[in-house]
Amino acid sequence: xxxxxxxxxxxxxxxxxxxxxxxxxxxxxxxxxxxxxxxxxxxxxxxxxxxxxxxxxxxxxxxxxxxxxxxxxxxxxxxxxxxxxxxxxxxxxxxxxxxxxxxxxxxxxxxxxxxxxxxxxxxxxxxxxxxxxxxxxxxxxxxxxxxxxxxxxxxxxxxxxxxxxxxxxxxxxxxxxxxxxxxxxxxxxxxxxxxxxxxxxxxxxxxxxxxxxxxxxxxxxxxxxxxxxxxxxxxxxxxxxxxxxxxxxxxxxxxxxxxxxxxxxxxxxxxxxxxxxxxxxxxxxxxxxxxxxxxxxxxxxxxxxxxxxxxxxxxxxxxxxxxxxxxxxxxxxxxxxxxxxxxxxxxxxxxxxxxxxxxxxxxxxxxxxxxxxxxxxxxxxxxxxxxxxxxxxx
Numbered sequence: 001x002x003x004x005x006x007x008x009x010x011x012x013x014x015x016x017x018x019x020x021x022x023x024x025x026x027x028x029x030x031x032x033x034x035x036x037x038x039x040x041x042x043x044x045x046x047x048x049x050x051x052x053x054x055x056x057x058x059x060x061x062x063x064x065x066x067x068x069x070x071x072x073x074x075x076x077x078x079x080x081x082x083x084x085x086x087x088x089x090x091x092x093x094x095x096x097x098x099x100x101x102x103x104x105x106x107x108x109x110x111x112x113x114x115x116x117x118x119x120x121x122x123x124x125x126x127x128x129x130x131x132x133x134x135x136x137x138x139x140x141x142x143x144x145x146x147x148x149x150x151x152x153x154x155x156x157x158x159x160x161x162x163x164x165x166x167x168x169x170x171x172x173x174x175x176x177x178x179x180x181x182x183x184x185x186x187x188x189x190x191x192x193x194x195x196x197x198x199x200x201x202x203x204x205x206x207x208x209x210x211x212x213x214x215x216x217x218x219x220x221x222x223x224x225x226x227x228x229x230x231x232x233x234x235x236x237x238x239x240x241x242x243x244x245x246x247x248x249x250x251x252x253x254x255x256x257x258x259x260x261x262x263x264x265x266x267x268x269x270x271x272x273x274x275x276x277x278x279x280x281x282x283x284x285x286x287x288x289x290x291x292x293x294x295x296x297x298x299x300x301x302x303x304x305x306x307x308x309x310x311x312x313x314x315x316x317x318x319x320x321x322x323x324x325x326x327x328x329x330x331x332x333x334x335x336x337x338x339x340x341x342x343x344x345x346x347x348x349x350x351x352x353x354x355x356x357x358x359x360x361x362x363x364x365x366x367x368x369x370x371x372x373x374x375x376x377x378x379x380x381x382x383x384x385x386x387x388x389x390x391x392x393x394x
Contacts, residue, residue, distance in 0.1 A: 011346065018045025021365050021372045023351070034364045034376055035353040039184070039216045039329065042243030043288055044365035050246050053284035054277065061276045066269065072279035079286050080254060083225055085234035088260025090253045091274030095215030095241035096130025098251035102237045103134055104268055105259050106175045106209050112262035118175040121211070122166055125159045126356060128185030129178070129213050138178060161191060163198040170202070176209030176236070177202070181227035184216040187357025188324040188331030193231035200233040209236040209259065219243030220289045220366050222327030223299035248281040298366050301373060302327045305362070308377040316384040324359065328366055331359040336387065344383035350376060
């Protein structure tokens with residue numbers, strides 16, 4: 001009997017090592033990893049530049065309190081700001097912590113500007129923002145809230161991605177609007193560029209903030225460094241994580257100067273956030289992602305994968321209803337329970353991950369090549385054929 005809390009529905013698989021887009025069991029079985037630890041191992045497994053950066057830093061210094069300056073932290077913050085809308089960065093250990101900081105920063109901004117009554121955030125049905133008490137309240141999903149007492153106050157959910165509904169939800173106590181550019185856990189539901197533009201305009205008109213949760217969509221996953229760039233808008237606050245550490249726990253809350261200046265000494269903190277090991281890896285990830293041509297590669301591989309998925313849908317319309325997503329953040333909405341497709345792919349030695357709305361997520365590493373995409377297409381075809389055979393009438 002395991003001593004672990006039974007909070008995960010784990011498979012029986014375990015892996016001894018990884019390389020690129022593949023994971024290997026202790027016995028040497030090879031699995032094509034199109035889950036990437038749920039969009040975390042953005043540069044694949046054991047990327048040599050990340051390994052070198054972590055190994056070098058591990059020989060020098062692991063941890064220093066944030067009571068002292070951490071040069072690599074300052075460097076990573078400057079690089080993130082230079083590549084984005086932001087002027088200030090706070091480093092945490094996870095996406096949930098980055099979103100938590102974003103929520104606090106929005107409230108603190110209005111408090112410092114003489115409007116402490118503005119503390120509420122408009123959020124959206126089907127969203128996922130993390131597993132802390134505040135972030136499950138922001139997501140509002142019953143399955144995440146059940147058993148944890150009254151939800152944290154301050155979140156007003158809108159059922160549809162409709163600007164009129166958002167306008168009605170904004171009131172005198174509203175601090176801002178929080179949204180994911182693509183709702184990953186919520187079924188790979190894309191938010192239209194026009195809707196993001198309308199949210200930006202509404203926030204400006206009402207004197208409130210636009211907060212983006214780019215924990216999963218950030219760090220090149222959609223073919224831009226951050227997904228909101230496709231819409232030609234900028235947020236006031238943005239949370240990112242997952243791919244930022246390439247597998248090492250790193251989260252970040254990015255803000256404009258106006259918001260960041262409200263977060264004064266003692267208003268927020270983290271023991272481990274921004275430690276030297278994490279910052280060495282984060283800087284190494286940026287070295288690769290910001291290289292000329294890297295994001296073009298993501299877009300090219302996305303197009304190839306989408307073409308193969310469209311052909312799969314045409315061939316197996318009884319199993320695949322719709323192809324969703326952008327970049328290398330794609331999903332298959334299924335006509336049968338999505339777990340069946342996940343299991344059929346696992347039998348073909350390919351790893352994927354479930355999402356809401358009966359979707360299977362495909363999240364290959366951003367370094368994926370044509371050969372791995374062709375292999376994935378073969379495994380998807382075999383899995384769908386196997387499912388079709390099982391479900392065919394006798």
